[in-house]
Each structure stands twice: as structure tokens, then as C-alpha cells.
Amino acid sequence: MEDRINNYIRYLKNQGIYLYNSLYTSGTHPGLLYGLPKIHKPDIPLRPILSSINTPTYKLSKFLVPLLEPITSNQYTLKDSFDFVNFISNLSFNECYMTSFDIKSLFTNIPVQETINIISERLFTTSTTLIANLNKKQFTKLLQLATSNSIFLFNNELFQQIDGMAMGSPLGPAFANSFLCHHEENWLGDCPPNFKPLVYKRYIDDCFLIFNNQQQSHDFLNYINNKHSNISFTSEGQCNDSLSFLDVSVRHTDGSFVSSVFHKPTSTLLGTNFFSFTPFKFKISGISSKIFRAFNICSSWESFHLELEYILRYTNFNLFPTDILYNLVNKFLNNIFQPLTPIPKVPKLKVYLKIPFFGPQTDTLVRQLKPLFNNCFPYVQFIFIPINNLKISSFFRLKDSIPMLLRSSVIYKYTCADCQSRYIGQTGLQMKIRISKHRGVSYRTNLPLTSPENSSIRTHFDDTGHNISQDGFSILGSATDLLDRRIIETLHINSVHPELNTDTSSINLFTQ
Numbered sequence: 001m002e003d004r005i006n007n008y009i010r011y012l013k014n015q016g017i018y019l020y021n022s023l024y025t026s027g028t029h030p031g032l033l034y035g036l037p038k039i040h041k042p043d044i045p046l047r048p049i050l051s052s053i054n055t056p057t058y059k060l061s062k063f064l065v066p067l068l069e070p071i072t073s074n075q076y077t078l079k080d081s082f083d084f085v086n087f088i089s090n091l092s093f094n095e096c097y098m099t100s101f102d103i104k105s106l107f108t109n110i111p112v113q114e115t116i117n118i119i120s121e122r123l124f125t126t127s128t129t130l131i132a133n134l135n136k137k138q139f140t141k142l143l144q145l146a147t148s149n150s151i152f153l154f155n156n157e158l159f160q161q162i163d164g165m166a167m168g169s170p171l172g173p174a175f176a177n178s179f180l181c182h183h184e185e186n187w188l189g190d191c192p193p194n195f196k197p198l199v200y201k202r203y204i205d206d207c208f209l210i211f212n213n214q215q216q217s218h219d220f221l222n223y224i225n226n227k228h229s230n231i232s233f234t235s236e237g238q239c240n241d242s243l244s245f246l247d248v249s250v251r252h253t254d255g256s257f258v259s260s261v262f263h264k265p266t267s268t269l270l271g272t273n274f275f276s277f278t279p280f281k282f283k284i285s286g287i288s289s290k291i292f293r294a295f296n297i298c299s300s301w302e303s304f305h306l307e308l309e310y311i312l313r314y315t316n317f318n319l320f321p322t323d324i325l326y327n328l329v330n331k332f333l334n335n336i337f338q339p340l341t342p343i344p345k346v347p348k349l350k351v352y353l354k355i356p357f358f359g360p361q362t363d364t365l366v367r368q369l370k371p372l373f374n375n376c377f378p379y380v381q382f383i384f385i386p387i388n389n390l391k392i393s394s395f396f397r398l399k400d401s402i403p404m405l406l407r408s409s410v411i412y413k414y415t416c417a418d419c420q421s422r423y424i425g426q427t428g429l430q431m432k433i434r435i436s437k438h439r440g441v442s443y444r445t446n447l448p449l450t451s452p453e454n455s456s457i458r459t460h461f462d463d464t465g466h467n468i469s470q471d472g473f474s475i476l477g478s479a480t481d482l483l484d485r486r487i488i489e490t491l492h493i494n495s496v497h498p499e500l501n502t503d504t505s506s507i508n509l510f511t512q
Contacts, residue, residue, distance in 0.1 A: 001056035002028060005145050017133050023063060027408030027428045028056045031152035031166070033159070034399045040266045048108075050152055050166035051399060054408070060146045061170040067131055067139075071122045072177035076184055078203040081246045082296050087201065088250060088257040089299060093210065096198065098238040098252060099217045100245050101207035101224075106180075107172050108164040109230045115179045116143045122182065146171060153400050176204060187227050195219035207233075208245045248297055260303035261294055263310070269317040279357055279386040287315060287325060291332050348381035357386035404475060405432040411476045411488050414438070414457055414500070418466040423457050423500035424476070424492045426485040431473065439468050456500045483507070 002025050013020040035046030052058050078084050120143070123129070124136040131139055150161040150169070165172040180202065188200060197220060199210035211217045214237060221235050237243075242251045249262040272283050294307035308329065315325045355362065366384045373382045392398070408430045414423040427434040436443035440452035452458070461468050476492055479485045486506040493501055494509075 001149055001151070002026060005056060005060060008141060008145060012134075012138065015138075017138070019063070019132075023059050025056055025059055027430055028054050028058070029402050029406045029408060029430070030158060031055045031150065031168075032399045032402070033152045033154040033166075040264045048167060050150075050168040052166070052169050055150075055152075057146045057150070058170065060142060064142060064146055065170050065174050068119060068123075068171075068174040068178060071119065071181060072174050074181045074185060076188070076200055076202050077177065077181065078201050078208075080203070081248050081293075084201065084203070084208070084246060085248060085259050085297050085299070088259065091199065091210075091257055092255050093198065093252070094255050095212070096252060097211045097214050097217060098241075098243040098250065099209050099211065100236050100243060101209060101221070101233045102236070103180075103205040103207075104232045104234060106176050106205040106231075107167050107169075109232075110165045110175050110179055111230055112147050112163055112165065112175070115175050116140060116147070118182045119143060119175075119178050122178070147175070153402070156400060156403075173204065183228060183231075187224055191220070191223065195223065203246060206246060208243075247293075257299075258303070259297055259299045261297050261307050261310075269314045271314060271318050274319040274321070277357075277359070277390065278388060279362070282386075283320075284324065284328065287311065287320070288328055288332070290314070291329055295332070295336070346379075348379055350381050350383060352383050352385055354385045354387050357388040362386050404473070405430065405435075405470070407431050407475060407478070409480050409485065410478045411485055411492060413474050413476055413492070413496070413498070415472050415474070416460065416466050416500075417469055417472055419464065421460060421500050422496060422498035423460075424489060424496060424498045425501075426489040426506065428482065428485070431475070435468075435470055435473060456502055460500055 005023070005025055009020050009023045032051040034049055034051065036049050037044050038047055052061070078087070120136055120140045123131060123139070127136075129136070134142070147165070150166065152159055152161065152166075165175050184200075184202065188196070191197075195211070195216040197209040197211055197216075199208070201208045209217065209220070211220070217235065217237060221233060225231075225233055238252070241253065242249060244250070244262040247262050249260045251258050251260075272278060272286050274283060276283070290311050291308070294304055294311065298304040298307055312322070312325055316322065355365070366386075369384070370382065373380070409428050410431065411424070411426045412431065412434070414425075415421070425434075429437075433443045436446075437453055438455045438457040440455065440458050441448055457468060460466065477488050479488060487509065490505040490507050490509055493503075493505055
């Protein structure tokens, strides 16, 4: 898969299209399939998610996503819940029937080749159209390379996805929206007027519709379910003039629509605890976001007040002092109704710095670093991001482990089984390829290379006759950045003093 992508972008480079440096792929591994529990549904089913990071098609997919943006929206699509609330607040119907449609397993039912054809036709409207200096044929080829032959691991077995897009693929939402934007325009345009919806809005696979009556909703559901063999809709109608859509509860009253925040019946008050080992600003950000959402979704002061009462129960349940919520609400409303007059100034360049979180000492460190950095870099705004690595996944694995031979961007150790001599190195390649280079053989054919690169491990084999075994290799750590790998490698060399390393360090470290 790496070869197919690299060979084609090398061909494009020869044609004067320079994508090779940014899209060249190496040291990748298969995707990882895992299940995400749907805790809001009975029996807690699993939603299959594919972790696509560092797969062969990941770079190419990320490159293509913004190029598809012009055809991923139309007059029927919604950006988010706030966009939906703004839309319905301007509607007025004396009598109507609200319903929501949901598409069953949209991503995995997207016909890939058909969608590629749709994308190519909608983007390249003329024979001279170029996108990122690519013509229609070249762009279509990249789409095919990015979506075909998706390989992933599950339960330590390799699988190939034949059709459809995986949840977790960077191109998944773009393909789903492009496919539906094309078809829904035709479906609605051809719909008989006697049951055509008064309103049709969609967010990914969730649709909000308004009809004159309930029978029209049933007729339209039957009509649209016969339009494409891959797409099947289910519907849920209003109850007592109310309907939930996304995280919004919509109620039709006196010809207009009022909105409030919707909480699923299975939702609980459990959230980040006040005494959790987390930076304080992370704790209050969860509350601030709830206040922001309540104000922008609730269409009346009464519903806003009721939602604040819910947030108060949430904060009390998670042991937050009540004054924190009151202060956050007061600050939020003051910013809305008594905003400070902004002082015109040149915006500073924002630079984000990750630092380890180890309690109050981190706050002290940030307070000491900020004035020092501000004096040295007055035109830069440094934003410190405390990172706590104690996650659920640090206690037990949520996904399958990538086999050692397929791992890349690692620091590794080799121990000779015969004499216990050791070697420490780093590589951005897959371990299988790196081991083959040490052995002086092709990782494709396992045949000896005519001009193998230098290797201390192979020199040891030539001098002693000791066997180079894959079992002698183990992984000490990983880092995607080359400089980080060289630093970690040097620290291990200084600690272990391996007998087979010819250099005492991979990079010069300034230590006391």
C-alpha cells in the first residue's frame, strides 16, 4: 500500500505536481478496530471504530478532506446544534407534524466507487478545472488510493474492508456528506408534492423534517427508502408536539418553535470530579461549556433557568463548590450584556506548549515561566497545556496491540542470545524492515542484498557467527519525532552502556 501511494506521487512529481514530500508515507501500520460502547442505548451495543492514525492512507486522506469541502454541504445541511436552533427559531407553522429520520449504518454503507464518481463530477465541472494543480483523472486516482484496500487489525487478525467507509476514517464524513448532498437534492427535487416535506434539514445521518400531517411522514419514508439500495431510513415522530433532535428538545406551540437542551433518559450527573487530579481550568471548562450551550440553545429565560438548575445539580453531584457555578454564570452574562470595550491591538502569535501535570507545582511553574517567556518573546502568546498521562488506557488496553514487527517510530534494544551483547537504536521504519536491514537482507524477498548498509549487529554476527534472531529485539519506547527518538535513544545508551554501539550517544545532550 505504501508503494502504490509513493509510486503515484512520484509519478505526479515527474509531471510537475510536487506533493511527494508532504504525502510520502513510510513506517505505517494497519488500522486498529475497536468497539465504542453506546451507553445511552439498551443492552449497550458497540459501535465499531477504526483508528486510522499512521495507516498508509492517513496522510493522503488528511490532504484530500479540505479539498472536498465545497461539495460536503448544501441548502439542507446543518453545521451543528446552534445552527439548527437559529434555523427553527425563524420558522412559523400553525399546524404541522415534526419527525426525525436516521440513516442506518451510514458510513459502512457508503458505496465507495459511486461516491468517488460523484465527487469527481461535482468538483470538476469543466475539462480545464484544476484542484491543487490536479486534473480530474489524477484527483480520482488519489481518491481511489485513499479509500481502497483498507487493512485493519481486530483480535490479532488482519481484515480488509471491501466497501463502505469506516467510522474513524478522515474521509468518512466527507464521503458521507458528498454522497448524501448529491442524492438528497435529486430525491427532494423529484418528490411528489402531496407528501413533500415542508422542511428538510440534515446533520450527517440525522434528519429533521416537518410535514403537514403524520401520514405525509409515512409516505415520504416509504418513498425515500426506495431510492437507493444502500441507504435505509428509520423515523421517530413527535410526541405531545415535542421532538428531540441532536441535543435539542423542540416544542411546537402557538405557531412557533421553542427549544431547550435535551438530556437522554440514560444520561447521569457523573462528570469530572472537583477533587480529580486534573488542572483546575480543565475542571471549570466543562461547566463553562454547559453554560454556553444552555444560553445558546434555550429559546426562553425560563428554559435557560431550568437548565442552570440542572447544571447546579451536576456541579453539586461532582462536589464543586456552589460559588464556582455562580461566578461562572455571572461572568458569562456580564460578558454578554456588559461587554468590555476591546482595545485595538496587534494580535500575538499563539504558541501552544505541552507540559506534564503534577499538581499545584505545575501552576507554580507556569507562573514562573510566563513572565520569562513574555520578556524574551513579547510578540508571542504562550499557552501552556498541562498533560496528565494517567488515562483509562494507561491502566488497561482498549485496543489490540500492534505486533512488534509492524511497529514504527520506536527505540529498540537487541540482545544477542549467544553472548548477551546489547545494541540500542531507533528507527522510523517498521521493525520488520529495520531488522532486515541489520541482517543485510531484503525485507520483501528475504534474499541477501548486494550493498547492505552498515550495521553493528551484523558486524557482530560476521565476527562471531552468532545468529541474529527476531526474538532478540525488544521495544523500549516510541516517539514520532526524530529528535525525540534520538534523545531517548541517547538516554538509554548512557544508562545501559550497550556493548555493540560504536557511538556513545545519538545526539549531544547538555547535562550537568
